Amino acid sequence: MLLMKIREIAEILDARVVCGEESIDRDINCGFASDLMSDVLTLDSEHLALITGLANMQVVRTAEMADVNCIVFVRNKIVSPEMREVAAENDMVLLECKYSMFNTIGMLFQAGLQPVY
Amino acid sequence: MEFNYEVEGGNFAKAGNAASSVKKVLKQLNVDPKVIKRVVVALYEGEVNVVAHAYKGNIMVDIDTARIFIRIQDEGPGIPDIDLAMTVGYSTASAMVREMGFGAGMGLPNMKRNADSLKLSSKVGEGTIVELTTNLSK
Numbered sequence: 001m002l003l004m005k006i007r008e009i010a011e012i013l014d015a016r017v018v019c020g021e022e023s024i025d026r027d028i029n030c031g032f033a034s035d036l037m038s039d040v041l042t043l044d045s046e047h048l049a050l051i052t053g054l055a056n057m058q059v060v061r062t063a064e065m066a067d068v069n070c071i072v073f074v075r076n077k078i079v080s081p082e083m084r085e086v087a088a089e090n091d092m093v094l095l096e097c098k099y100s101m102f103n104t105i106g107m108l109f110q111a112g113l114q115p116v117y
Numbered sequence: 118m119e120f121n122y123e124v125e126g127g128n129f130a131k132a133g134n135a136a137s138s139v140k141k142v143l144k145q146l147n148v149d150p151k152v153i154k155r156v157v158v159a160l161y162e163g164e165v166n167v168v169a170h171a172y173k174g175n176i177m178v179d180i181d182t183a184r185i186f187i188r189i190q191d192e193g194p195g196i197p198d199i200d201l202a203m204t205v206g207y208s209t210a211s212a213m214v215r216e217m218g219f220g221a222g223m224g225l226p227n228m229k230r231n232a233d234s235l236k237l238s239s240k241v242g243e244g245t246i247v248e249l250t251t252n253l254s255k
């Protein structure tokens with residue numbers, strides 16, 4: 001299976017690392033894109049990157065419960081200081097990127113990031 | 118070991134605080150990470166339901182060596198048809214709840230899937246009680 005480092009994801013997407021800079025050399029197995037947190041809560045993949053256009057505390061809480069430690073926020077969505085605080089507590093890496101959901105996923109897929117299913 | 122948490126209806130900023138705290142406790146007790154995930158995912162969906170659908174609630178978590186028992190009790194509108202509420206895709210959630218990333222009618226089914234047993238009882242106009250049990254014995 002092709003692994004991708006969070007660092008590579010950030011480079012491909014020209015993304016800003018807004019939390020967890022020290023952990024960007026971690027490997028990611030696969031990606032999952034959703035704005036529906038209940039969907040994310042059904043997954044049992046490990047080392048997953050969540051790609052979402054939703055930017056609120058529930059995204060970070062969902063990631064905490066689902067053991068997701070990398071979140072990519074698309075469409076210029078801004079991470080709040082409260083979100084960053086909870087993410088840091090849980091050892092997560094948060095990325096902000098300017099591309100649309102479609103564009104973001106396309107670039108990651110083309111670079112070889114695997115889907116969950 | 119018993120823990121209690123209050124939940125405020127409508128307060129999405131705090132939704133997940135109880136589940137987060139329970140996760141920390143279970144980690145400290147060295148519970149299998151796979152079991153922790155099942156427990157906290159179910160609890161979190163239940164906590165979000167109180168925030169999304171009720172006025173206020175209380176979460177009681179009781180842990181012993183054999184099992185983790187969770188009771189989520191709320192004062193709220195109650196659930197008129199429990200079988201319907203358990204159906205994937207059934208939801209009465211508001212636009213605000215959907216903006217938070219919930220409201221797809223998957224919460225109760227997610228809870229049932231993750232717990233070893235789920236008991237749901239409700240009185241319309243009074244409130245709802247959800248009881249989740251997760252076995253720890255190997």
Ligand SMILES: Nc1ncnc2c1ncn2[C@@H]1O[C@H](COP(=O)(O)OP(=O)(O)O)[C@@H](O)[C@H]1O
Pocket residue numbers: 166167169170171191193194195196202203207208209210219220221222223224225226245
């Ligand atoms: N604690 C509760 N109090 C009142 N109604 C509830 C409660 N929990 C669930 N429900 C009802 O059951 C439906 C389905 O719940 P759920 O599967 O969690 O989906 P969702 O919360 O996304 O709507 C809700 O839309 C709501 O009508």
Ligand SMILES: [Mg+2]
Pocket residue numbers: 162165166169219220223224225
């Ligand atoms: Mg729900």
